Amino acid sequence: MKCNDLNRAVARATGDTAQTIKHRGFGPDLNEQAGPYLDWDIADLERKTPLFP
Template sequence: MKQTDLNRAVALATGETIATVKRLGFLLAEPQETVDPDSEMSGPLVIDWDELDNLRMAPQTEGLNHVPSWV
């Protein structure tokens, strides 16, 4: 399966655009590699998007005072 075929199939299955699927970067798993979906550590090819967003936002929010100015 070519990458374009995979992107098209994921887009069709998820309802996302092909551009969004391409940007997220789906890859085919190696046939000999097994991934336990119930495992705490799913492997190096799995991205926790929430954790990544938190890491990206952390430097931007460090040191900010979140107390309202009227307090």
């Protein structure tokens, strides 16, 4: 999907103009595929440390 197509799709969904969306800087998340992630929910489950023993 090209940036203009994305702007038009967001504009249709929000009711704004494509120019407004472009001006606000909406775009795809470029860091979506960057490096490993830490899921804090899983990390908390793995620790299983009671607050009060």
